[in-house]
Amino acid sequence: MYFEGKFKEYLDDLASNKPAPGGGSGAAAAGALGISLLSMVANFTIGKKKYQDVEAEIKEILSSTEKLRAKLEGLIDEDVAAYGEISAAYKMPKESDEEKKARTEAIQAALKTAMAVPLAICRNLSEAIKLCGPLLEKGNMNLVSDVGVGAELIAAGFASGLLNVEINLSGIKDSEMVEQIKTELYPKEKEMQIIKEKIVKETKGKI
């Protein structure tokens, strides 16, 4: 049985009115789930006689998916830590002008730290989605639906990460930074959608 211990504790705390974990952490968890399925497809391809011609390439893909999986898994807890910083900044005293200034600066710094987590989620998932195509084309045909599920969860993790970037950006006053992040992420959002739809369509064609 898997759904017990820390796994159960995580979802219970996510569902509760504890300050964290929240949506950013959930986005990382969904992304990690999706990437895990890509690793699974690679692991079920490697060592199979039928797929020996593509084994070297699949091993490279597995190395990439496992690196990305470790990053997303780390972000599940990093988001919780970053949220703590924001919370602490909002609780700073705001009586004198000096206190107000220090608090505003601390909030701005905490928002930037907090935004870095979903930004990393989006960046890593942008890389991960590109591994679905080669896996669907060359990986173990018995696991096509798992590539499709991987793509769905990676895309949802990205979209969820983006919502968390946007909610943090809405409080950040550094307009140059805001513009820069949007210029980076909106084309990635379009690309994600296009690749995801292509992978799901091709998956359904192979079922």
Place this chain on the structure above:
Amino acid sequence: MYFEGKFKEYLDDLASNKPAPGGGSGAAAAGALGISLLSMVANFTIGKKKYQDVEAEIKEILSSTEKLRAKLEGLIDEDVAAYGEISAAYKMPKESDEEKKARTEAIQAALKTAMAVPLAICRNLSEAIKLCGPLLEKGNMNLVSDVGVGAELIAAGFASGLLNVEINLSGIKDSEMVEQIKTELYPKEKEMQIIKEKIVKETKGKI
């Protein structure tokens, strides 16, 4: 730190070449993540003076999300068990005609059992997505992005569940059953997509 113990073990096993967990279980986990966020939004609304007019309604929503969450959480492990049945059926002897017949019947029965898990995922997530609208309209405004993330993860869990229904249906010979399931799920798929897009658009409008 959440990502350790059973939570880590689950993703490690999902990524490995163990026979299970696989995509169906991952779909249930993604759905459970999404529903947890809806419970979180409800929990952060209840007991707040600003939201006392809607408190009774939000409590009802929380009761529904918590019931649905428990169902999805259960399906994470049920999918693993169902996969074991299929595996066992395929390993049955197939020397004599009688053995072949018994094996075919066992495979058909196991496929139906296995399909029931992602079917339950889809049915429960179809209910869950309908709770996003009232939460976005009446829930704590500070958590709008979490409703959006909830909708993204619920929709991805549904789409992933559907892929797993379809891969099982492709092996099921009972054509009446296959038709019945498709007639039920394809309209639900459309409805899911429409509600999800509406919720995400409204969430972005409120950020």
